[in-house]
Amino acid sequence: MFGIDQISWGQFGTFILILLALWYLSVILMAIAHQARFKRNHPFEEDQATSFAPENLRPIAVSSLDLPSQLIPFSLEMAIALPVSFYEETGLDEGYAISCFARPNDSRLPAILEQVQYQQ
Incomplete structure (x- = not known):
């Protein structure tokens, strides 16, 4: 049926390799054609498209007087104590011998x- 019993493994392998070669060749040619069609001379970061940099924007001035004084404290009303802990030298820890x-x-x-925390 369909002549499958008359095809050898060598012919089948050759057929598959030819199909794969044609597939990869078509993919490479499509990529080259796509790249040639959308060729850019400058990177995106240097692109001066009008949609990315509209000219109707103007800078505005902002002053601290425009904000309420509660958001920007001038000075602290009271001193905050910062606790300090000193390292106390307890002497040289010689440890215990393995014996x-x-x-x-x-x-x-x-x-x-x-004196030692250990797990049994």
Whole structure:
């Protein structure tokens, strides 16, 4: 039926490759034609289109007198105290030797573990 049993895999592969080549060639040619049709000599940032830069705008002057005085405070009415905390030197922390934790029978271990947060 339709001659499918007479086509070899080589002919089928060649047919698929030709179709793919024609497809990609048409896409590339359409992209080149589209690019040639919409060729720009300057980037968008330098474009002087009238819709982006209308000429009917004029600058206006704004003064602080135009705003209510409540929005712009001149000075604070009272002093705000800023709390300062100083770093207090507590001395050199020499830590504990690994041998204290490696020996389960060490007498210092229960006292150390009371001061240290650990998870079992």
